[in-house]
Amino acid sequence: MKIxxxxxxxxxxxxxxxxxxxxxxxxxxxIRKAESAGLPVxxxxxxxxxxxxxxxxxxGTSGPLIAxxxxxxxxxxxxxxxxxxxxxxxxxxLAALERAFGSLKxxxxxxxxxxxxxxxxxxxxxxxxxxxxxxxxxxxxxDSGFAIHIRSPEVNKGNALRKVSSISRVPLVEIAAIxxxxxxxxxxxxxxxxxxxxxxxxxxxxxxxxxxxxxYGKGAAEAIESILSVRR
Amino acid sequence: MKIxxxxxxxxxxxxxxxxxxxxxxxxxxxIRKAESAGLPVxxxxxxxxxxxxxxxxxxGTSGPLIAxxxxxxxxxxxxxxxxxxxxxxxxxxLAALERAFGSLKxxxxxxxxxxxxxxxxxxxxxxxxxxxxxxxxxxxxxDSGFAIHIRSPEVNKGNALRKVSSISRVPLVEIAAIxxxxxxxxxxxxxxxxxxxxxxxxxxxxxxxxxxxxxYGKGAAEAIESILSVRR
Numbered sequence: 001m002k003i004x005x006x007x008x009x010x011x012x013x014x015x016x017x018x019x020x021x022x023x024x025x026x027x028x029x030x031i032r033k034a035e036s037a038g039l040p041v042x043x044x045x046x047x048x049x050x051x052x053x054x055x056x057x058x059x060g061t062s063g064p065l066i067a068x069x070x071x072x073x074x075x076x077x078x079x080x081x082x083x084x085x086x087x088x089x090x091x092x093x094l095a096a097l098e099r100a101f102g103s104l105k106x107x108x109x110x111x112x113x114x115x116x117x118x119x120x121x122x123x124x125x126x127x128x129x130x131x132x133x134x135x136x137x138x139x140x141x142x143d144s145g146f147a148i149h150i151r152s153p154e155v156n157k158g159n160a161l162r163k164v165s166s167i168s169r170v171p172l173v174e175i176a177a178i179x180x181x182x183x184x185x186x187x188x189x190x191x192x193x194x195x196x197x198x199x200x201x202x203x204x205x206x207x208x209x210x211x212x213x214x215x216y217g218k219g220a221a222e223a224i225e226s227i228l229s230v231r232r
Numbered sequence: 233m234k235i236x237x238x239x240x241x242x243x244x245x246x247x248x249x250x251x252x253x254x255x256x257x258x259x260x261x262x263i264r265k266a267e268s269a270g271l272p273v274x275x276x277x278x279x280x281x282x283x284x285x286x287x288x289x290x291x292g293t294s295g296p297l298i299a300x301x302x303x304x305x306x307x308x309x310x311x312x313x314x315x316x317x318x319x320x321x322x323x324x325x326l327a328a329l330e331r332a333f334g335s336l337k338x339x340x341x342x343x344x345x346x347x348x349x350x351x352x353x354x355x356x357x358x359x360x361x362x363x364x365x366x367x368x369x370x371x372x373x374x375d376s377g378f379a380i381h382i383r384s385p386e387v388n389k390g391n392a393l394r395k396v397s398s399i400s401r402v403p404l405v406e407i408a409a410i411x412x413x414x415x416x417x418x419x420x421x422x423x424x425x426x427x428x429x430x431x432x433x434x435x436x437x438x439x440x441x442x443x444x445x446x447x448y449g450k451g452a453a454e455a456i457e458s459i460l461s462v463r464r
Binding site: 022 | 252253257264280287311
């Protein structure tokens with residue numbers, strides 16, 4: 001049985017970009033090819049919605065946006081924002097971390113986040129998780145390589161992709177996902193087919209139906225080409 | 233006398249992009265070539281700082297950022313934000329406009345703007361200017377094609393470029409600027425050399441020392457190539 005993929009969700013940093021966060025233009029060209037072929041692209045990022053909107057405008061993607069690691073889904077077609085969580089628990093978590101480690105610095109974007117918060121990488125992420133466990137807080141701490149993200153476990157790109165599926169009326173089985181990081185795993189698991197780019201950690205690769213041969217943006221381009229070739 | 237250009241300031245929408253705001257990859261490649269050649273690029277936008285930061289990250293520009301039409305200058309090297317204006321007068325202007333035209337809708341980004349505000353394009357920009365004049369408000373109204381920008385006249389990309397010159401310790405005469413819109417004129421006027429891309433309005437072209445033969449991103453690429461060729 002051949003399943004038609006009708007939507008493709010793609011992480012940004014490390015998936016469409018080089019290691020230094022610059023866009024790989026090969027990935028940009030593949031995304032534009034997908035859009036031209038009638039396959040809308042969903043950008044999915046741990047960054048704030050304004051960042052995701054900037055990327056969508058400059059790249060030219062038409063699918064809903066996933067921001068704040070899944071905390072926000074934005075329907076570009078009707079400019080509607082869905083907030084899928086809050087930051088009350090995360091703020092409690094920050095207070096607990098500061099009791100344990102002293103004053104911590106939030107990143108510049110943290111103040112405007114609606115569904116979690118981000119800290120500069122000055123404490124080991126495992127120690128943050130231990131504090132949450134010890135204090136009975138239902139929170140996860142994820143090191144994205146750029147910041148430590150503190151959020152409720154139900155805030156993740158997988159639950160956000162379910163929301164995207166519902167607002168787009170495209171069943172999850174007809175959605176492909178591409179990513180590289182631990183914060184992409186839930187999204188990669190719920191999508192019908194999933195691609196880890198070659199630079200992904202083993203746990204990310206294990207969550208996927210496919211692993212690309214190329215890393216970073218070249219890997220995302222390879223995945224998109226492969227999805228488009230099956231559609232023809 | 234040959235002047236060495238040491239910094240190049242570039243508008244984003246309509247200058248690095250096609251008409252639909254998608255990046256022209258030829259312009260991206262030219263920008264990366266400039267950065268590799270040791271010529272830092274300053275992105276200058278009417279959009280909010282987060283948008284400018286997203287663009288700088290994805291394109292790979294290292295120069296200070298100009299956001300909010302010159303209201304904000306951000307030094308990427310030391311992550312310092314300079315706020316070159318306020319929005320008190322603009323908020324007064326909005327109240328005056330609403331007395332004249334009834335309730336008006338701000339754009340989604342308007343709430344987070346520090347130095348002005350942006351309205352959806354539901355009233356003619358000339359009428360807004362007339363209201364400000366009549367009420368004795370020191371405000372300008374500019375239609376960017378995407379929104380009506382309301383700001384104090386001293387908030388402009390020209391004054392922002394003076395700030396960039398001062399924090400970068402590069403005299404204005406050694407800075408090149410590239411733009412297409414009426415909100416770029418002050419910046420184009422204060423720069424040592426200036427390029428209007430071919431799609432610019434006549435008033436923008438008249439403010440410049442050069443006009444490119446190509447429009448939009450291809451024009452920006454042409455301008456950057458020309459700057460780099462003189463440096464060799």
